[in-house]
Amino acid sequence: MLHLRPPDLAGFGERLASTLFIPALGEEAAFRGLFVPDRAAARRPWLALLTVTVAFTLWHGVETLFLRHAASIFLRPDFLACATILGLVCGLMRWRTGSLWPGVLLHWSAVFVWQTWLGGPGLQALR
Numbered sequence: 001m002l003h004l005r006p007p008d009l010a011g012f013g014e015r016l017a018s019t020l021f022i023p024a025l026g027e028e029a030a031f032r033g034l035f036v037p038d039r040a041a042a043r044r045p046w047l048a049l050l051t052v053t054v055a056f057t058l059w060h061g062v063e064t065l066f067l068r069h070a071a072s073i074f075l076r077p078d079f080l081a082c083a084t085i086l087g088l089v090c091g092l093m094r095w096r097t098g099s100l101w102p103g104v105l106l107h108w109s110a111v112f113v114w115q116t117w118l119g120g121p122g123l124q125a126l127r
Contacts, residue, residue, distance in 0.1 A: 001080050003119035024108035028100055030057045036091050038098030049091045056087035067126040
């Protein structure tokens, strides 16, 4: 899943934008923005964090229904473990800060680095 390589600079600007809007902002708004309370609203957010993390992980399996080339990656146990960890950390950041933006930035940078330096496929390759 991870293969260190020289940076893929083709479409660099487009990748910066697409990884921000499609996985990072979209998924963070849908999962953490709607379902994770901020600290003032919940002292013990564990049920919400657990539920949204499981839903976020399962979402990557659902995506394989319309991203036909994603199944070979998105259904791998190591990918799902990474998605689970990322989802949990983003959820904790949302709860601790009360803001969606730290999670968006983490999610964005993780996907961008994966696609640019670690061999991850872009959206076009997954369609």
